[in-house]
Amino acid sequence: MPVLTPTDLQALWLSVKVAGVATFLTLPPAFLVAWALEFSKVRGRALFDGLVNLPLVLPPVVIGYLLLLLFSRQGIIGKLLSQLNIQIVFTWKAAVVACIVLSLPLVVRSIRLGMVQIDPQLLAAARCLGATRLDALFSIILPLCIPALATGATLAFARSLGEFGATIILAGNIPGVTQTIPLAIYDYTNSPGGEQGALTLCLISIGLSYLMLLFSEVVLSRFRRNDSR
């Protein structure tokens, strides 16, 4: 019977916390980015699209390093934040930042898939009934995107649970502070006699991912039922 050490429990809690907060913080900007790419007529859309999708094709380690440059004390963002006494690098917040950047393109993609399915005539009808573009964004587009948002959230949570490369560079691998499950497994495999611990955390990972899939399925099926009330 595998036993969880206090470090394992901390890693589990940290993983859930980081993934949860990152997912929650990714959804609003992802929704706005998706809307801008799908419905607005902003110039330089293609460039913007590429920028958003870059983390999907770049190695996470590269992203991690670029983020480190931005958020370190000498970096553009790091300097600003240190004036406000906020320290990001090598804290759990750094893991959240890494997860947000890496899951944003996934969430944007899934929301856009939801948005293209919205009949443009519905928006025309809303405008003729007096709804401004902003009004229609929240009264028509957002509610019709709920299934896409749920799918996007599932992807973001999964991506965040598995994040390794960017996290280890930006947040480090400090047990109890920034060590999430993947980092803990990496530690176990590097220490003699760590096979048992690594396997236990693997099983926990499987369980967690499975729970998340179940949750997303419940949300989607409830939405479908509401839809055909």
Place this chain on the structure above:
Amino acid sequence: MKLDVQLRKRQGQFNLSSNFNISGERIGLFGPSGSGKSTLSQLIAGLISPDEGTICLNDQYLFCSKRKINLAAEKRRIAVVFQQAHLFPHLSVEDNLLFGAKRIAKADRKINFNDLVKVLDISHLLKRSVTKLSGGERQRVGLGRALLASPKLLIFDEPLSALDQKLKDQVIPYLRKTLRRFSIPYLYISHSLHEVRLLTDQVIHFTGNGKIQEVTDAEKLARRRMADTQSSGYMNHLTLENPREVGSLLAYQWGSNEMLLTDHQHPQSGLFEVSSKDILLFKNHPRAISARNLLKATVNELIPKGGNVGIRLDCNGEELIAQTVREAAIELNIEVGTCVFLAIKASSFRRVA
């Protein structure tokens, strides 16, 4: 309502140029598919912009290329009833109906919600999801939603063409009843002469290439159609009242005449149509015929149309148009002022509203 449109719009190969000036409350836009009617409606509603020109509603510029005016669709207060109802799928029937009403000032709300719901016969559907409605119900909710926005102009863009004939016949009476009850000026776009005749007073007639042929009325267009041998003739519209049962038939009052009909579904007053081709004419009183309606009439006018002759008849003050081939008219010696007998089968009538 006064509408002044002078515009040009190029869409791919299609060049729409419209110049007309019309005032009235019930206006039809009639023409074949692809003649630019729908484009024109989108231009007026503000969903697309003309290349140049002006659109003026009640002396207010909606669009003017010279003065750089282009009022946003949401500010024009022109509601559109589309071919598909385009109801918001995430909202209930009630929330769909109130969508536009919630977005205008209270002082501008001219239509009482409860009245409208009653006239459209949708009060039992209010809490339902719009995904659970039949085609006819969807169009009624779409109409209600547009009316409750109390628009300055209501545009119908082929609202019935996605419905089958049976549903059309069901929805038209609601349209007539509702549009009469709540006086909102409207523009009714259709390629169906039947609908345009039932719902409008004036008609802007489009030809196939997007040009406007004339401003006329649906009655004139209908009479012109008689020449077309493919068509089902000219449809006479008869207002029949006070039905009572006579054996297996229903006797309706038509002015001072009486008409016998087989329609048993809804014995109530209404508008009925009968084709000019279903009216038989006799020079002398036929002693015995199977048709249940035999009336004496005077010929008021002869309207030659190709190989046919339309015959406008006066039946005790009510008007009816019959048609025969030219040879028959000559043989019967029909002239203006002659007396004839006309026969109509009880089953030739169709209720339209």
